[in-house]
Amino acid sequence: MRLGAATAAAAPGVTSAPADRRRRGRLRFFLAVLRARPIFALGYAIVTLVVITGALAPVMVPYGPMVADPNVYLQPPGAGHILGTDGTGMDIFSRVLSAPRIDLTIAVLGTLLSATVGTAIGALAGYYEGQRTWRTALSTFVMRAADVLQAFPVFVFAIALVAVFGQSVRSIVLAIAFVNAPIYLRLMRSQVLSIRRLRYVEAAYIAGASDLGILARHVIPNAIAPVLAQLSVNVGWSVLLTAGLSFVGAGVVAPTPEWGSMIAMGFQNVVTGQWWPSVFPGIALGLTVFGFALVGASIEVLADPARRRVLSGTLG
Amino acid sequence: MSLLRYIGRRILFVVPQLLGIILVSFFLVKLIPGDPAVMMLGPTASQQSLDELRQKMGFTQSLPRQLLHYLHDVVRGDLGTSWQTTQPVTQDLFQRFPATLELISFGLLLAIAIGFPLGVAAARLKQGPVRKFADYYGLLAGAMPDFWLALVLIYIFYTKLNWSPPPLGRIDMAVVSPPTVTGSMVIDSLLAGDWDALSSSFGHLVLPVLTLGLINAGPILKMTQSTMERTLASDFVRYADMCGLPRRVVLRQAIRAALPSVVTIVSVLYGFLIGGAVLVEIVFSWGGAGQYAVQGVLNADINPVLGFVVFSAIVSLVIYLMVDLLYFALDPRTRT
Amino acid sequence: MNAAPPVLDVANLWVGYPSYRSETVHALRGINLQVAAGEIVGLVGESGSGKTTLARAVMGLVPEPGAIERGQVLFAGRNLAALDDAARRAVLGRELVMVIPNPRAELNPVLTAGRQISNVVLHHLGVGRREADRIALDMLRAVRIPDPERRFAAYPHELSGGMAQRVVIAIALVCSPRLVISDDATSGLDVTVQSQVLELLQTMVREKGAAALFITRDLAITAHFCTRIAVIYAGEIVEIATTRSFFRRPRHPYSIMLLAAFSHNPALRARWTRSQDAAGDAAVAGCSFAARCVRCRPLCLTEPPSLRAEAADHAVRCHFPVDTAA
Numbered sequence: 001m002r003l004g005a006a007t008a009a010a011a012p013g014v015t016s017a018p019a020d021r022r023r024r025g026r027l028r029f030f031l032a033v034l035r036a037r038p039i040f041a042l043g044y045a046i047v048t049l050v051v052i053t054g055a056l057a058p059v060m061v062p063y064g065p066m067v068a069d070p071n072v073y074l075q076p077p078g079a080g081h082i083l084g085t086d087g088t089g090m091d092i093f094s095r096v097l098s099a100p101r102i103d104l105t106i107a108v109l110g111t112l113l114s115a116t117v118g119t120a121i122g123a124l125a126g127y128y129e130g131q132r133t134w135r136t137a138l139s140t141f142v143m144r145a146a147d148v149l150q151a152f153p154v155f156v157f158a159i160a161l162v163a164v165f166g167q168s169v170r171s172i173v174l175a176i177a178f179v180n181a182p183i184y185l186r187l188m189r190s191q192v193l194s195i196r197r198l199r200y201v202e203a204a205y206i207a208g209a210s211d212l213g214i215l216a217r218h219v220i221p222n223a224i225a226p227v228l229a230q231l232s233v234n235v236g237w238s239v240l241l242t243a244g245l246s247f248v249g250a251g252v253v254a255p256t257p258e259w260g261s262m263i264a265m266g267f268q269n270v271v272t273g274q275w276w277p278s279v280f281p282g283i284a285l286g287l288t289v290f291g292f293a294l295v296g297a298s299i300e301v302l303a304d305p306a307r308r309r310v311l312s313g314t315l316g
Numbered sequence: 317m318s319l320l321r322y323i324g325r326r327i328l329f330v331v332p333q334l335l336g337i338i339l340v341s342f343f344l345v346k347l348i349p350g351d352p353a354v355m356m357l358g359p360t361a362s363q364q365s366l367d368e369l370r371q372k373m374g375f376t377q378s379l380p381r382q383l384l385h386y387l388h389d390v391v392r393g394d395l396g397t398s399w400q401t402t403q404p405v406t407q408d409l410f411q412r413f414p415a416t417l418e419l420i421s422f423g424l425l426l427a428i429a430i431g432f433p434l435g436v437a438a439a440r441l442k443q444g445p446v447r448k449f450a451d452y453y454g455l456l457a458g459a460m461p462d463f464w465l466a467l468v469l470i471y472i473f474y475t476k477l478n479w480s481p482p483p484l485g486r487i488d489m490a491v492v493s494p495p496t497v498t499g500s501m502v503i504d505s506l507l508a509g510d511w512d513a514l515s516s517s518f519g520h521l522v523l524p525v526l527t528l529g530l531i532n533a534g535p536i537l538k539m540t541q542s543t544m545e546r547t548l549a550s551d552f553v554r555y556a557d558m559c560g561l562p563r564r565v566v567l568r569q570a571i572r573a574a575l576p577s578v579v580t581i582v583s584v585l586y587g588f589l590i591g592g593a594v595l596v597e598i599v600f601s602w603g604g605a606g607q608y609a610v611q612g613v614l615n616a617d618i619n620p621v622l623g624f625v626v627f628s629a630i631v632s633l634v635i636y637l638m639v640d641l642l643y644f645a646l647d648p649r650t651r652t
Numbered sequence: 653m654n655a656a657p658p659v660l661d662v663a664n665l666w667v668g669y670p671s672y673r674s675e676t677v678h679a680l681r682g683i684n685l686q687v688a689a690g691e692i693v694g695l696v697g698e699s700g701s702g703k704t705t706l707a708r709a710v711m712g713l714v715p716e717p718g719a720i721e722r723g724q725v726l727f728a729g730r731n732l733a734a735l736d737d738a739a740r741r742a743v744l745g746r747e748l749v750m751v752i753p754n755p756r757a758e759l760n761p762v763l764t765a766g767r768q769i770s771n772v773v774l775h776h777l778g779v780g781r782r783e784a785d786r787i788a789l790d791m792l793r794a795v796r797i798p799d800p801e802r803r804f805a806a807y808p809h810e811l812s813g814g815m816a817q818r819v820v821i822a823i824a825l826v827c828s829p830r831l832v833i834s835d836d837a838t839s840g841l842d843v844t845v846q847s848q849v850l851e852l853l854q855t856m857v858r859e860k861g862a863a864a865l866f867i868t869r870d871l872a873i874t875a876h877f878c879t880r881i882a883v884i885y886a887g888e889i890v891e892i893a894t895t896r897s898f899f900r901r902p903r904h905p906y907s908i909m910l911l912a913a914f915s916h917n918p919a920l921r922a923r924w925t926r927s928q929d930a931a932g933d934a935a936v937a938g939c940s941f942a943a944r945c946v947r948c949r950p951l952c953l954t955e956p957p958s959l960r961a962e963a964a965d966h967a968v969r970c971h972f973p974v975d976t977a978a
Contacts, residue, residue: 039451039452144332144333144336145336147333147336148333148336148337148340149340151333151337151629151632152337152340152341152591152625153588153590153591153592153606153609153624153625153628154588154591154592155591155592155594155595155606155610156591156594156606156609156610156613156621156624156625157591159610159613159614160341160344160345160348160613160621161344163348163349163613163614163616164344164347164348164349166349236459240459240461243461244461244463244595247461247463247595247598248594248595248598248610248614249614250610250613250614260461263461263463263464263467266467267467267599270467270470270471270475271470271471271474271475271482271483272475273471273475273476275468275471275475278464278467279464279467279468279471282461282464282465282467282468285461285464286456286459286460286461286464287459289458289459289460289461290455290456290459293455293458293459294455297455551754551757551758552757552758552759552760552761554758555750555752555758555759555760556760557713557741557744558711558713558744558745558749558750558752559744559745559749559750559771559772559823560740560741560742560743560744560745560746560772560775560776561741561745561771561772561775562738562741562775563737563738563741565771565775569760569763572762573760573761573762646762647761647762648761648762648807648809649761649762649807649809
């Protein structure tokens with residue numbers, strides 16, 4: 001009892017100091033990386049900016065993002081309307097700033113959903129592959145099913161899914177989750193396949209841990225890094241997909257402010273010379289995807305010990 | 317010998333996959349709400365005529381029966397009729413697939429022409445403007461929406477400069493299309509020696525191909541660069557250096573060794589673009605297969621969607637087979 | 653010993669690798685080594701002792717980010733590191749060649765064995781492809797590869813380890829070089845194949861009148877195939893002698909430790925081996941071997957020894973050379 005109390009009392013003092021120092025060291029390393037690769041810093045800045053804009057849009061925008069003023073349709077950028085107005089007289093600046101609310105929500109939810117489901121199934125499929133049980137048959141079936149899903153033309157598949165579920169935000173999220181899930185499934189399966197054979201997993205098995213326990217405690221934590229690196233890139237990609245769906249009219253419906261549907265609304269205007277209704281939302285869309293891609297690239301470098309080493313070599 | 321057996325095995329392997337694709341898309345498309353009978357006859361049609369049409373189209377049968385029926389037709393090469401065009405889907409697709417294939421083939425050729433040399437150059441130079449340009453290009457090309465880039469190009473080259481024809485289809489309305497041989501307007505005009513058609517179809521092809529080329533050069537560039545970097549650091553290149561082979565010879569060997577992964581990424585992009593080029597097709601009113609399928613989904617026109625999926629699966633199969641044959645030619649290790 | 657100028661002259665060579673947030677690591681610390689025509693010098697050391705860095709430095713190809721800090725390497729009177737890329741390539745593979753270990757990974761996987769030999773001939777001897785192919789096939793016969801015509805058209809993955817090693821030897825010797833460097837070249841082979849390959853290499857080097865530098869971890873190899881032996885430890889040569897003198901009377905404790913490692917006498921092994929953990933990392937200022945030396949004395953921890961000649965053909969870097977009479 002007294003021994004227990006003593007160690008409990010000593011533990012925080014002993015462990016937290018180095019842990020604290022390590023955390024501070026990591027932060028300093030992270031900052032050094034951002035200094036050495038300013039483009040990574042740019043990525044984090046863009047993502048932060050887009051998230052903040054989305055969150056604060058209602059108090060930031062000068063006009064209601066869905067309020068059309070027919071008197072001022074197709075005004076070029078200038079005083080009053082910084083980025084001009086579109087064919088129905090809605091303020092483009094307000095709409096571009098409000099769009100991340102829906103675009104990012106859909107992309108993040110869709111990505112998280114696909115990552116969760118794909119990772120879980122992929123881990124199980126990888127763990128049970130090669131054992132001669134009914135579970136093996138199941139995991140083989142899952143992989144073949146993923147093959148089939150990936151053989152589909154992505155875009156048409158996504159449109160069909162939205163059509164099946166009915167045109168709503170929920171459907172778009174589901175469609176994005178559906179087309180992305182096989183990526184995580186494969187990634188996790190290959191990771192788990194290599195980790196499963198390692199000694200410490202065998203040791204846990206011999207020690208009598210349950211399959212799910214081994215997966216949750218020993219396999220998944222060690223296999224998750226590439227999934228995390230994929231996440232950020234995938235969010236950007238999902239933003240593109242959402243915009244593409246809306247562009248063909250199978251996604252978010254106008255007048256809800258969304259970059260893809262804004263580009264579609266301005267399509268005819270571009271041909272006749274009014275470029276601003278389409279160009280500005282496109283720039284915002286491209287910048288956002290670019291930012292997430294950069295964050296993904298930085299995670300990829302930081303999560304890979306060998307590349308981190310190379311990078312730290314150039315820091316000195 | 318072993319090559320033929322390999323191709324045979326490959327095709328055998330693909331049959332169940334094709335079946336799975338048809339199965340999934342069949343039920344998926346059946347789930348799409350909207351009654352084609354109502355859409356075809358209009359909201360004022362009588363109940364009796366609706367029922368008759370449903371009966372005729374087989375919608376009153378159970379789903380598994382409908383599926384069997386459909387599979388039976390597919391094997392005979394009959395993909396049903398589209399109620400939008402009132403034509404057999406097979407015929408529609410044979411008209412539209414060449415348009416899509418022309419677009420993405422030329423687009424990818426341009427993408428290779430940009431991405432491959434840039435990737436090789438960036439892999440050789442660890443610092444400097446070329447490397448920087450390649451890094452930024454790869455990231456930007458991956459971030460840019462292709463349909464938006466298409467609009468920007470139209471604005472610059474059609475609206476402002478008036479260098480290119482309006483983004484309406486593959487050839488001027490006033491120009492007579494060349495007789496169809498390959499399905500590519502440009503090549504067909506060339507074969508027919510029809511210079512008007514050639515210049516018109518080429519002019520229409522420039523902007524969409526530029527769009528696809530600029531965007532898809534990104535992944536090709538990244539793949540080329542990373543593979544070349546790995547190859548240039550590999551043991552056999554180091555050994556070739558130690559043997560004092562001239563620099564250009566070593567570089568040629570490294571490029572040769574990097575080719576298979578470039579072929580892979582190009583084939584993956586090709587498979588993706590069959591459906592993925594649809595946005596660019598829409599912007600340029602290209603009338604391609606992807607556009608046809610999207611219209612089908614949006615209007616509850618089932619057969620075009622299914623037909624498109626089957627067609628693109630088959631085209632992908634042919635492409636992957638060609639890639640495997642290329643592998644055979646490129647890498648002696650696959651031959652044994 | 654030899655009146656002719658050495659083919660290879662390494663003079664006070666220092667090579668360092670800069671490292672992040674710590675001092676530069678010196679892979680080579682003042683190496684002096686001469687190899688004369690007709691000589692086969694064995695360079696023995698454990699992994700990390702600087703053997704491979706030395707081989708790369710001789711070719712003028714110190715891997716990034718390493719750099720030559722002091723001293724120089726002269727190959728036939730020329731400093732390869734100072735030559736431009738094209739001029740260096742004209743020497744490498746022609747006059748100065750490398751026999752690599754693990755050739756199946758280092759040969760180009762998409763070129764036939766014959767093509768890889770004839771490529772070297774083509775570029776160094778300035779003959780046409782047909783003539784180069786003929787020379788390459790002759791060379792395959794010379795390295796006594798079974799069924800040379802078939803091996804000529806074989807890809808590396810179709811060759812056995814021993815055959816691939818013969819191909820590499822053919823590539824190395826086809827242009828009649830002046831110096832052959834072999835870096836652990838036979839370590840991946842079966843023992844029987846190993847001795848065949850080594851004998852072949854020795855014969856061919858003699859026939860072509862070349863000099864050779866045999867880099868190896870295996871002292872036993874050097875006893876049979878080398879005329880002189882240099883033992884390298886932590887980037888320094890600690891003992892250098894003719895083979896005869898070295899095996900008759902090894903002087904450095906490290907050399908003896910290496911020899912004892914092959915001994916069947918456990919007591920002998922125990923007597924000369926001291927694990928590094930037991931000693932800790934002492935001796936930064938003194939002898940680099942002090943921490944592992946069973947005969948370490950106070951002087952060894954403070955004063956670095958220099959390489960002193962104990963006999964005409966025998967030098968050792970030790971304050972207290974062992975006086976064995978074996």
